[in-house]
Amino acid sequence: MKLIVTGGAGFIGSALIRYIIENTNDSVVNIDKLTYAGNLESLIEVVDSDKYLFERVDICDAEELKRIFKQQQPDAIMHLAAESHVDRSIDSSSDFINTNIVGTHHLLEVANAYWMSLPPEKKNNFRFHHISTDEVFGDLGDSPGFFTEKSSYAPSSPYSATKAASDHLVRAWHRTYGLPILITNCSNNYGPYHFPEKLIPLVILNALEGKKLPVYGDGSQIRDWLYVEDHARALYTVITTGKVGETYNIGGHNEKTNLEVLKCICSLLEKFAPNKPENVGHYEDLITFVDDRPGHDVRYAIDAGKIEKELGWTPIESFESGLKKTIEWYITNPQWWKRVLDGSYSRERLGNTNSQHMDQKLKKITEGTKRVL
Template sequence: MLNNVKRILITGGAGFIGSAVIRYIIEHTQSYVINIDKLTYAANLCSLAKVSSNSRYIFKKMDICNRQGLERVFRQYQPHAIIHLVAESHVDSSIISPINFIESNIIGTFTLLEASRNYWSNLSEKDKGNFRFIYVSTDEVYGNLGSTKLLFAEASPYSPSSPYSASKASSDHLVKAWLRTYGFPAIITHSSNNYGPFQHIEKLIPSVIINALAGKPILIYGNGLQIRDWIYVEDNAKALYAVLINGKIGEVYNIGANNEHTNLDIVQIICSMMDYLVPKHPIGIKRYQDLIQFISDRLGHDYRYAIDSSKIQKQLGWKPQETFESGLRKNDKK
């Protein structure tokens, strides 16, 4: 267990998962948080409104590719740990313009690793031993499970399918190399599909809700039978904090909630909930499912992702609290 984690630097803290992690740390611990975020289109400072006035929260607008800026932040705030969440993450965008994903996810991670290693190497031996670098990755680096009943384990081979997942896999390998070559105290996590409050509208669940309310087509790739494991974002935030405090250097932890659903299932569940919660339908439809339209499948679309999270549950005592449906209901209330 880590002791004396007073200052935690979080990259991408204005993003969907990052903001959930910051809210959790500020509300449930006494640690200070230094949030570094470039504030791209996917950032949302409203997601941090509950904690932005807290004296233990500090925000710095910065690109993690800015090595000098990172080093200034390290000198000024002297963090005891880093949770690296910055990432371009929209698969469709990565297919259209992969260069942004190479720059942010690979070059950005390299730059942060080098700045962090330089800072860490100059710490006292005691502080070196207490320092941690948590790299937050994705289950997509493992590729396609197909129609098998297998689950992604921490030792599953990498087989990324999209420019996005390839960029994340590349960063995983960088982190592992810095651990092996320099002894840098890193831990990697792989999370399944997140959902919850403040998720960007380009993602499946918020896009379905917004289009349904507007009476616009709800578009589904292919036959909609692609399977994903879904985790409520606040469950993931708790898992990441557990990894920070109790995780073992050099380990990989998969984080999932055993909530496997097809994309079509997800859309139908949301439409049924909205029939009840928003019974006044747009003109011309009797139920929100009438808006569903199937379109050509995404290039390189993986059929199934599913996480085996038994390792983090057994070793760190973390368990997801929400089912898919209960997480959706909590999101409605927020």
């Protein structure tokens, strides 16, 4: 099977591509615009594979999308390309509307026309898998319940509103045109290669550098945490065995308050990074409470019973085991996150590194983008 993965240089997209290339016989065409959060260094492990191809393309560019579909003749689309940081959406929503709504619309139009042109057997097997978030459901507040596939949409932020809009577009293309779609809504992801603006990598790296560990409000907001490699397995399970037209919620069964997350990270760092920065007695001493952000949801929690019962997927990692792997990765891979933080990773000059081997790898990533797998 040949898969197009949009947003494949992002955190979840790169984990998905690594999983597919390393564990299946399928090939992947990675379409990514390479915004600030897109990092091709997250795909160094698979760039040598003859099953992998990169196309630097914005999903808002319909003509380029048409070229890729015509040239590559994919069997399925896994759509992850999105602006995803809530705080950024509050500061400026335009990019979120353009990518998450307009970009999804262009992708649907191109994919639908391509699907309609396919011969019967290939048309029957084609899939459009849209990867979304639990934030479209809004806030559970003090309710003890969970988000299910039947939960009403009530997004709170510009980010979640644009993701909700894209979900509705995908369902409309299925209902109106018959496009064979699948939708997944996941809980908060964490793991290696996570851009350092997100909570868990931000806390890990701030702690290692002796900086303050900011937590919104009193830190009582609850999230369900999903290890990114578990999510990648779930996504591949859905694209290969999911029922057309269905939605599947993907969660890690790991509800934690934000404050609990910070304290857990600090506790593990005491073990894995005992040589603290100067003037740091305990990592927990760095925790600092800051003003809450506007419209901050109190609780998200996923009921993942449907995907477990119908498709047989369950998460492998507990929060503790996944967090341990994540912290160990950041401690042993400073070359990745330091280049992100200091700006030396350049999407325009990917070969500008201190490692000749890395130079060669990065150059290969961007070569041959007109090649057909």
